[in-house]
Amino acid sequence: MKLGFSAEEELFRQECAEWLQGQMAGEFRDIKGISTLTAKAERRKEWEQQLAAHKWSCIGWPSEWGGRDATLAQQVIFAEEYARAGVPGRVNHIGIELAGPTILAFGTEEQKQRFLPGIAAGQTIFCQGFSEPGAGSDLASVRTKGRLENGEWVVNGQKIWTSLAHISDWIFVVTRTEEGSKGPKGLTFLMMELDQPGIEVRGIKQINGDAEFNETFFTDARCAADSMIGGVGEGWKIAMGLLAFERGVSTLGQQMAFRNELDEIIAAAKETGAARNPLIRQRIAKAEIGLRLMRYGALRMLSNTDHSKIDGAALTYKIQWATWRRSLGELAMDVLGQAGELAEGADYEWPVLSNLFLYSRADTIYGGTNQIQRNLIAERGLGLPREPRGDA
Amino acid sequence: MDFRFTDDQLTLAESVRDYLAGTHGPEVLRRLDAEGNRDPAIWQGLTEMGLTGLLVPEEHGGLGLGLVEAALIAAECGRACLAEPLVDTAFVAVPWLVRNGDLADLGAIAAGERQMPLPHVLNPWVADGEGSALESVDPLRNLVMFPAAGSADPYLLDLGALMSAAQLVGLADAMLHQAVEYAKIRTQFGQPVGAFQALKHQLASCAVAVEFAKPAVWRAAEALQDGGESASVHVSHAKVAASDAAVLTAETAIQVHGAMGYTYEVDLHFWMKRSWALNGAWGDRAWHLKRIDQAVIGGTMPIGPEHTFA
Numbered sequence: 008m009k010l011g012f013s014a015e016e017e018l019f020r021q022e023c024a025e026w027l028q029g030q031m032a033g034e035f036r037d038i039k040g041i042s043t044l045t046a047k048a049e050r051r052k053e054w055e056q057q058l059a060a061h062k063w064s065c066i067g068w069p070s071e072w073g074g075r076d077a078t079l080a081q082q083v084i085f086a087e088e089y090a091r092a093g094v095p096g097r098v099n100h101i102g103i104e105l106a107g108p109t110i111l112a113f114g115t116e117e118q119k120q121r122f123l124p125g126i127a128a129g130q131t132i133f134c135q136g137f138s139e140p141g142a143g144s145d146l147a148s149v150r151t152k153g154r155l156e157n158g159e160w161v162v163n164g165q166k167i168w169t170s171l172a173h174i175s176d177w178i179f180v181v182t183r184t185e186e187g188s189k190g191p192k193g194l195t196f197l198m199m200e201l202d203q204p205g206i207e208v209r210g211i212k213q214i215n216g217d218a219e220f221n222e223t224f225f226t227d228a229r230c231a232a233d234s235m236i237g238g239v240g241e242g243w244k245i246a247m248g249l250l251a252f253e254r255g256v257s258t259l260g261q262q263m264a265f266r267n268e269l270d271e272i273i274a275a276a277k278e279t280g281a282a283r284n285p286l287i288r289q290r291i292a293k294a295e296i297g298l299r300l301m302r303y304g305a306l307r308m309l310s311n312t313d314h315s316k317i318d319g320a321a322l323t324y325k326i327q328w329a330t331w332r333r334s335l336g337e338l339a340m341d342v343l344g345q346a347g348e349l350a351e352g353a354d355y356e357w358p359v360l361s362n363l364f365l366y367s368r369a370d371t372i373y374g375g376t377n378q379i380q381r382n383l384i385a386e387r388g389l390g391l392p393r394e395p396r397g398d399a
Numbered sequence: 400m401d402f403r404f405t406d407d408q409l410t411l412a413e414s415v416r417d418y419l420a421g422t423h424g425p426e427v428l429r430r431l432d433a434e435g436n437r438d439p440a441i442w443q444g445l446t447e448m449g450l451t452g453l454l455v456p457e458e459h460g461g462l463g464l465g466l467v468e469a470a471l472i473a474a475e476c477g478r479a480c481l482a483e484p485l486v487d488t489a490f491v492a493v494p495w496l497v498r499n500g501d502l503a504d505l506g507a508i509a510a511g512e513r514q515m516p517l518p519h520v521l522n523p524w525v526a527d528g529e530g531s532a533l534e535s536v537d538p539l540r541n542l543v544m545f546p547a548a549g550s551a552d553p554y555l556l557d558l559g560a561l562m563s564a565a566q567l568v569g570l571a572d573a574m575l576h577q578a579v580e581y582a583k584i585r586t587q588f589g590q591p592v593g594a595f596q597a598l599k600h601q602l603a604s605c606a607v608a609v610e611f612a613k614p615a616v617w618r619a620a621e622a623l624q625d626g627g628e629s630a631s632v633h634v635s636h637a638k639v640a641a642s643d644a645a646v647l648t649a650e651t652a653i654q655v656h657g658a659m660g661y662t663y664e665v666d667l668h669f670w671m672k673r674s675w676a677l678n679g680a681w682g683d684r685a686w687h688l689k690r691i692d693q694a695v696i697g698g699t700m701p702i703g704p705e706h707t708f709a
């Protein structure tokens with residue numbers, strides 16, 4: 008165990024901090040501290056390009072593809088300084104953290120050349136087309152159809168909950184390409200350009216008033232035959248490989264954002280006097296412990312260099328942070344009292360902590376609900392008998 | 400920055416685990432409970448493994464290892480529900496004596512000739528002290544009340560709390576294992592009861608609590624070894640997290656066993672009662688939560704954007 012950072016790493020931290028804080032005090036000060044995913048989308052695309060211009064857009068990627076071959080510690084440091092500087096979330100996080108690594112792992116040389124430079128440069132924003140109205144937790148039951156026709160894939164069907172589709176350039180979709188197939192068999196993973204007549208995106212309004220996710224309709228939508236990652240019928244394998252990247256280093260940056268949220272709650276508790284209430288104090292202490300546990304759990308998960316092996320830390324990570332953050336939202340509301348129920352603007356615009364309460368209800372749903380996580384932990388981690396599996 | 404153990408540390412912990420699994424199974428706990436709780440042969444075995452001298456400096460006949468190794472082994476002691484006062488003597492008293500420059504007894508401790516459970520003002524009852532034993536909820540604990548109040552040194556308290564936390568994660572692991580194995584073989588309604596989500600999800604929640612408590616314990620051991628100023632708060636994180644994990648797992652494991660879980664016949668209760676005892680030892684949950692809230696809200700621990708939180 009070696010828990011500190013080296014002198015060299017601290018220098019790197021300084022470099023990150025200076026650049027990021029400089030940006031947030033200078034050219035990009037108008038986006039500092041934005042907490043929703045959708046606000047000022049155009050400026051945030053420019054921010055993606057600014058990151059790329061200074062080689063900060065995908066530091067964990069190989070240098071030949073625009074990254075820096077950054078070590079785990081460097082990625083952790085960058086993610087921490089990013090959150091600390093109050094930089095808003097990445098509108099291309101799906102491209103950088105999911106699509107890019109998937110193409111690197113499973114794409115052909117030609118596909119790498121076609122997609123990676125655009126993603127790294129912040130020019131190609133990606134979104135994720137997995138869920139459908141009839142296929143949520145049971146992802147393998149997707150029905151959106153793909154067929155090959157004159158050297159092109161033709162896609163028909165509907166995706167839903169597609170985050171940021173309305174500001175994205177490309178979408179990756181899991182399609183059923185083998186007629187009559189069921190479950191994880193007969194699926195194919197396609198990359199499609201959104202700006203085409205066959206694709207229509209309609210926003211869905213959320214409980215916090217924002218509309219981050221969308222319905223995405225495919226009516227004879229098209230993409231080139233070689234826009235498929237992996238082979239025909241290998242879509243499930245690719246989709247599962249992609250989901251494994253979700254446990255990436257960004258989780259540590261996310262924790263720095265959580266740290267900021269908890270600090271803000273503590274500050275509010277002092278201000279409102281809630282900090283004198285022993286029950287609130289105890290919940291704050293518990294929140295602090297939970298944050299620490301997450302921190303160490305994530306470091307342990309990421310220290311495991313054998314990423315093919317899903318260990319106990321990796322298996323339990325999602326439910327731990329999601330559940331923690333949901334109760335953080337509840338704590339925030341109890342600290343603020345009724346003042347937390349007042350919007351900042353007439354158009355249902357919420358202060359950060361109230362938005363946290365509303366938004367964190369989604370944390371235990373997306374990326375595998377808590378119930379699904381418990382099934383996985385019980386079955387894969389503890390070896391308990393399996394759940395019934397749809398038609399698989 | 401790396402959260403892994405060295406191969407040496409892992410090998411050491413594994414050898415202790417194997418040794419205890421081979422020599423200190425549940426049948427030993429039952430025999431001890433029937434025959435007066437202590438068997439010198441067990442202490443002899445632990446001494447021969449070098450465990451009594453694990454933290455004793457080499458020039459005093461020990462192995463001179465650190466608190467991270469000790470915490471790993473304390474977890475193994477918890478897993479085996481070891482009742483001998485190894486952790487109290489070798490992992491709590493020894494580092495405290497060394498810190499105080501009180502070296503006279505170290506040789507005897509390393510040689511297995513001396514046991515030294517220490518009282519603390521927060522913890523006036525100790526196991527295996529001299530005097531007539533009180534009846535403890537943990538049937539294998541020879542609890543005595545020390546006549547004079549113990550030390551008030553926070554370092555002693557931190558050592559005791561850390562090593563209790565380490566034992567608690569080992570206890571929790573063992574209870575989870577027992578419950579999972581039972582859930583796989585007990586059938587009702589034509590299927591293993593472990594196939595029912597109502598049980599499966601509770602067991603998964605235990606797994607989450609245990610998996611996340613472990614690194615908090617290792618982190619606290621590292622912090623206390625380094626002696627940084629926030630070490631005490633790290634210890635409190637570990638104690639609360641490990642107590643929560645062990646208590647949740649104990650409750651769940653009994654429920655999973657049905658009526659069997661309520662019997663003396665099933666081994667589980669030895670682990671459950673040790674967890675109960677350690678949960679309250681060296682500062683209970685309320686005490687440690689208070690120490691954390693004072694640090695976080697009272698401002699004794701630096702927070703805010705200018706600090707990292709490794």
Ligand SMILES: Cc1cc2nc3c(=O)[nH]c(=O)nc-3n(C[C@H](O)[C@H](O)[C@H](O)COP(=O)(O)OP(=O)(O)OC[C@H]3O[C@@H](n4cnc5c(N)ncnc54)[C@H](O)[C@@H]3O)c2cc1C
Binds near residue numbers: 374
């Ligand atoms: C904010 C947000 C953003 C999202 N972004 C995207 C995106 O960009 N792209 C994308 O593809 N998807 C996205 N999703 C969708 C997300 O992946 C799904 O919501 C999720 O997989 C759950 O599916 P569902 O909503 O259909 O719930 P359902 O699967 O219908 O579940 C309903 C309830 O049943 C429970 N349940 C289901 N199966 C079981 C079982 N076997 N055992 C026990 N309980 C069960 C669930 O836990 C849940 O409580 C997003 C969702 C949210 C909330």
